Amino acid sequence: MRPSQPESAAVKPLTFAVLRLLSDGEFHSGEEMAQQLNVSRASVWQAMRNLDEAGVDLFRVPGRGYRLREPLHWIDRDKIRAGLGDRAGLFDLEIADCLASTNSRLLEKAVQGAPHGSCVITEMQTAGRGRRGREWHANLGGSLTFSLLWRFNQGAGFLSGLSLAVGVALMRALNQVGVSGAGLKWPNDVLHQHRKLAGILIELQGDMLGPSAAVIGIGINLKLSGKVLNRIDQAVVDLHSIGGDVPERNFLLANILLHLADVLNEFDEGGFSSLREEWLKHHAYHEKQVLLILPDGSHHQGHLLDVADDGALLVRTAVGKQRFTSGEISLRTVA
Ligand code: BTN
Numbered sequence: 366m367r368p369s370q371p372e373s374a375a376v377k378p379l380t381f382a383v384l385r386l387l388s389d390g391e392f393h394s395g396e397e398m399a400q401q402l403n404v405s406r407a408s409v410w411q412a413m414r415n416l417d418e419a420g421v422d423l424f425r426v427p428g429r430g431y432r433l434r435e436p437l438h439w440i441d442r443d444k445i446r447a448g449l450g451d452r453a454g455l456f457d458l459e460i461a462d463c464l465a466s467t468n469s470r471l472l473e474k475a476v477q478g479a480p481h482g483s484c485v486i487t488e489m490q491t492a493g494r495g496r497r498g499r500e501w502h503a504n505l506g507g508s509l510t511f512s513l514l515w516r517f518n519q520g521a522g523f524l525s526g527l528s529l530a531v532g533v534a535l536m537r538a539l540n541q542v543g544v545s546g547a548g549l550k551w552p553n554d555v556l557h558q559h560r561k562l563a564g565i566l567i568e569l570q571g572d573m574l575g576p577s578a579a580v581i582g583i584g585i586n587l588k589l590s591g592k593v594l595n596r597i598d599q600a601v602v603d604l605h606s607i608g609g610d611v612p613e614r615n616f617l618l619a620n621i622l623l624h625l626a627d628v629l630n631e632f633d634e635g636g637f638s639s640l641r642e643e644w645l646k647h648h649a650y651h652e653k654q655v656l657l658i659l660p661d662g663s664h665h666q667g668h669l670l671d672v673a674d675d676g677a678l679l680v681r682t683a684v685g686k687q688r689f690t691s692g693e694i695s696l697r698t699v700a
Pocket residue numbers: 465466467468469490492493494495496497499501509510511512554563564565566582583584
């Protein structure tokens with residue numbers, strides 16, 4: 366694994382104040398920014414360094430100052446609410462410049478009684494978390510990173526298959542904003558031509574008998590900077606390189622939230638089974654030879670048959686048809 370993003374990267378409020386001045390995409394001199402923000406030029410210079418470390422693409426032209434490679438569009442409560450329309454009241458939005466992780470933040474809020482539909486969105490995470498203890502890397506303005514809290518009357522035992530259901534919501538939203546060619550990999554990656562476009566991290570609270578709560582964390586690659594790409598040790602892709610227009614982040618987020626609400630309500634009524642057919646239509650590895658690595662490190666090779674009504678993966682291995690409820694799959698090229 367490559368070294369993680371420096372903890373100090375772009376976490377200071379001044380760094381975001383500088384970025385807000387630069388976000389119009391025009392040139393701004395260090396002196397002008399220092400004057401506007403009432404700080405020293407050295408502080409502005411340090412903020413520029415932090416931006417650079419955070420993966421923000423900056424130009425510096427002697428005599429003219431600094432400029433972003435392209436304008437930056439901020440996460441904006443009013444725009445999200447406009448996209449949510451008459452269902453805006455379903456969601457309680459918290460928008461932050463910088464957090465360690467939106468999942469961590471929302472888990473804390475959930476313990477303190479945050480309402481169903483609470484959503485935490487951040488411009489930047491300093492310790493974004495992926496599945497199986499991995500890090501999730503994203504860059505300012507070039508990613509969408511957020512978490513949604515959904516409360517269920519039923520227990521955590523009922524929530525198997527939830528991560529697959531969330532994948533269905535993501536596919537609906539991506540298709541609606543014109544992204545084509547994406548697919549799902551069990552249990553919940555969104556891929557484009559075998560490269561990862563989006564990831565889902567679900568963390569549960571509550572006991573087996575209920576009630577329970579799920580913190581659903583989603584990261585989508587919109588336009589990753591070269592610096593962030595260098596930190597990622599798996600095959601990834603972003604919406605920009607797939608082609609077509611990259612959807613505006615607030616609009617995309619509102620779309621995803623609306624589809625999540627639909628899918629999660631459906632899931633609440635009957636679990637994953639009614640969403641299974643739709644999931645299978647997007648299944649990137651259907652009927653392929655796969656290698657499955659379980660959390661205990663054991664390897665299982667076989668022919669991917671299906672997913673069950675509870676979201677388990679069904680694979681024909683050398684010992685017959687087997688059910689798997691956790692693990693990581695990769696395609697296995699057959700000689
Ligand atoms: C994966 O490994 O595929 C899951 C990645 C999930 C990343 C998102 S980004 C927003 C939320 N906050 C986190 O710390 N992780 C999730």
